[in-house]
Amino acid sequence: MNSSHSISMEKLCYSINGRKILEDFDFALERGVNRTILGVSGAGKTTILKLLLGLLQPDSGRVCIGDVCITGQPEDRFMQQRKQIAIVFQGGALFDSMTVGENVGYRLFEAGQLSEAEIERIVLEKLSFVGVDAALNLYPSELSGGMKKRVAIARALAADPDYIFFDEPTTGLDPIGVYNICNLMQRLQAEGKTTLMVTHDLATAFATSERFTFLHQARMIFEGTEMEMRNSRIPEVQEFLAPTVQSIFTQNMNTNGRQ
Numbered sequence: 001m002n003s004s005h006s007i008s009m010e011k012l013c014y015s016i017n018g019r020k021i022l023e024d025f026d027f028a029l030e031r032g033v034n035r036t037i038l039g040v041s042g043a044g045k046t047t048i049l050k051l052l053l054g055l056l057q058p059d060s061g062r063v064c065i066g067d068v069c070i071t072g073q074p075e076d077r078f079m080q081q082r083k084q085i086a087i088v089f090q091g092g093a094l095f096d097s098m099t100v101g102e103n104v105g106y107r108l109f110e111a112g113q114l115s116e117a118e119i120e121r122i123v124l125e126k127l128s129f130v131g132v133d134a135a136l137n138l139y140p141s142e143l144s145g146g147m148k149k150r151v152a153i154a155r156a157l158a159a160d161p162d163y164i165f166f167d168e169p170t171t172g173l174d175p176i177g178v179y180n181i182c183n184l185m186q187r188l189q190a191e192g193k194t195t196l197m198v199t200h201d202l203a204t205a206f207a208t209s210e211r212f213t214f215l216h217q218a219r220m221i222f223e224g225t226e227m228e229m230r231n232s233r234i235p236e237v238q239e240f241l242a243p244t245v246q247s248i249f250t251q252n253m254n255t256n257g258r259q
């Protein structure tokens with residue numbers, strides 16, 4: 001695959017308060033290959049998404065969006081590249097003081113390139129794609145958790161990105177809500193969008209992704225398909241797929257041992 005059609009991390013290192021979150025981390029999201037990053041809570045999954053977007057700067061290594069290396073560049077140098085990517089944040093991150101419609105259209109208004117009528121058309125189109133067009137004039141506080149997630153997806157879609165990052169999109173949802181999000185992701189993929197999800201929800205990961213990256217103690221310890229993961233002999237991967245009583249002790253040891 002041509003590098004102009006991918007987002008990548010090369011030999012990336014990132015620490016917080018002296019604790020290594022990522023070490024020599026290589027990663028590529030190729031256009032058209034839907035991927036999930038798996039890892040236990042606190043492993044650094046959200047951090048990876050922020051680094052890929054250039055919201056955080058690595059200690060060393062680099063991030064490239066297409067042919068452009070964004071690491072060390074001022075944001076205005078890579079705005080064009082970043083526009084190809086939208087993110088649905090963990091928890092949705094809707095603006096409470098804005099209506100659903102205003103939340104979805106706000107970036108388009110800010111960009112100032114489209115007429116009000118055109119923005120309204122796009123907002124309604126995206127809201128009906130996710131099935132919450134009836135909520136146009138409601139405030140986030142009036143929505144259920146599942147509806148908030150769908151509004152957050154509509155907002156991500158407003159600028160017509162090529163890549164969509166999903167940070168734990170199904171956490172806290174009931175089975176129908178989870179199904180709804182999976183279905184939305186599959187419809188987006190059918191339209192040609194490339195999705196990158198970070199989660200620990202295996203069922204959603206397997207329903208929506210072709211390839212999987214497993215993050216453990218700052219390193220990528222597995223990359224491959226669902227079948228390859230199920231056949232993997234890497235103990236941490238096996239434990240993640242089928243935890244045992246022993247896993248509780250291992251997790252406690254890792255948590256206590258954190259710097």
Ligand SMILES: Nc1ncnc2c1ncn2[C@@H]1O[C@H](COP(=O)(O)OP(=O)(O)OP(=O)(O)O)[C@@H](O)[C@H]1O
Binds near residue numbers: 041042044045046047
């Ligand atoms: N601003 C910060 N200050 C201090 N520590 C942080 C900060 N942001 C993240 N961390 C730590 O970095 C580690 C990785 O955080 P991150 O949010 O990327 O994990 P995660 O894999 O997304 O976890 P979860 O599955 O719970 O969302 C965590 O241990 C977290 O406590």
Ligand SMILES: [Mg+2]
Binds near residue numbers: 045090167168
């Ligand atoms: Mg997270």
